[in-house]
Amino acid sequence: MTSITGGEAAHTVKNLADAYDVIVIGAGPAGLSAATTVSTLGARTLLVDENQTPGGQIYRSILLAQTADRQRLGEGYWQGREIAETFLRSGAQYAPATTAWSIGPANDEGGQFIGHEVGVSTGGTARLISARQVVLATGALERPFPIAGWTLPGVMTAGAAQIALKTSGLIPDGRVVIAGTGPLLYLLAAQLIEAGAMVAAVLDTTPRRNWLKALRHLPTFLTSPYVVKGLRLLRTVLRRTKVVRWVSALSAEGTGELKEVVWTAGGQEHRMPADLLLLHQGVVPNVNFSNAAGCKHVWDETQLTFRPQVDDWYETSIPGISIAGDGAGIRGAEAAALQGKLTGLGCAIRLGLIGGEDRDRHASTLKVQLTKVTRGREFLDALYQPSKAFRVPQNPETIVCRCEEVSAAQIRASVSAGAIGPNQMKVFLRSGMGPCQGRLCGLTVTELIADERSASPDMVGYYRLRFPIKPLRLRELASLPQSDAAKVAVLADLADTHHSKVN
């Protein structure tokens, strides 16, 4: 039997080779499938992942899950088991509990470009490892939900509660309120109710007008696999808790910790004492890696987010860097696994392991399946597009940048004072410069500036992010080998930082 951490698990970075054909970052469905595919085709493959066991967030702790977890979390969760087990049986090397924090071009002694160099770190030791192909499978994160009081202890994301349930069997207790929009909101509410949580209320912020916009996609949606599953979840939630629809304003109140949830529905303000408020308004691509790598990104007007531009084989604008799964645009876990396989085929052909005919033969079935599993997605995207009131804070006191405690009013005032883009905002207010590096404020800052300037988010752009994308200890940096080329690169990057423009 294969152990959970893999037959070839590398628990310290010292056990890793200096170079691989492919490095995959992220062990969710996309990363696991990409690594399995490309290593099966003969590539020396390394998969690096921050968590202790494979599965990413969607299949978190799947190989430790027991029968009770299967009942609580459902068959959708259980599907991840096969993906993780197949990966562990493949020849790919697996580095769990390992953070990837940078990526840059790797050159040979003659200065010829030979691939990319990835900075990784485990338990306080860092290494630079090169690969001819790199697959970023860093997935999605929950869209920022900036409401007044969202920084109070006792307010968490719905995804956080799901992770606590998957990894530690923790069930929300006391007066629990779930608020927001999106298919995952009802999935989570149903899972928590099944697990025995007393959910006091579900506050649905889906705007009424979204139904009109979604209606034209309804016929396709009705033929998709989402319908049956969705209706079952909805029934569970409607039967077992109070659902408040058309919520137009929301805030959390309390001194030092959450005490009450306040919302407006039908023009009336309501209050409810609460011990735990779980927020969710969809997920967006986690762009920190691809942005810092310099991949070209586009604004997605439907999903209201930036996403990296990729070709048919999920290669980005930078040769040798591909992005598989939700990191390239939100399409869900089943699509991510298929995209991972297609990405693996793309890497394999660039490495010369297969020919075009082989690739296309393998890919044709995958592409048919991909169309099938993403059927109905347009309906969900249109219906669950969060309203502007919850993306661009209406209350000026609302904290936008949680790390540096910058409010919506400060962002707006700074636009008037000349900070016309997110990068100038960093200089003015330090927003996006705390440890989360804009993950929890980036989209909000872009949309606030766009609103204040009456410009499109596309024109405003996003933070220009810098490596390391995860904090490193000085000792880790200092222990890295120092070549002359590396020193020149650092100086060049510093110079670039000082001259960076709006985008």
Added chain:
Amino acid sequence: MFRRAPDRNRDPVTFTFDGIPITALAGDSVAAALLAAGIRACRTTPVSGAPRGPYCMMGVCFECLVRIDGVGNRQGCLVPVQEGMTVETQKGPHVLSAELVP
């Protein structure tokens, strides 16, 4: 705000948070262990000193920063809790300190 599923069957692990002994279960992250013990806030912010607690549980928000065995700025949701671990509230910014090289 959280309770443990009764079918959860793992070995107990004992650690301290600000000197108070807490029993968690093997496999818990430090952040999950704190939530299971009813602890909501684990740090204060460098700017206003406001209390904060775990928010995303997946390593992106950095709200669960704590001091673990004397090392500050550790992401509680990514570190598995270990027997005998010393976890402390991170008060304000992480203060740089000289460490002994092992």
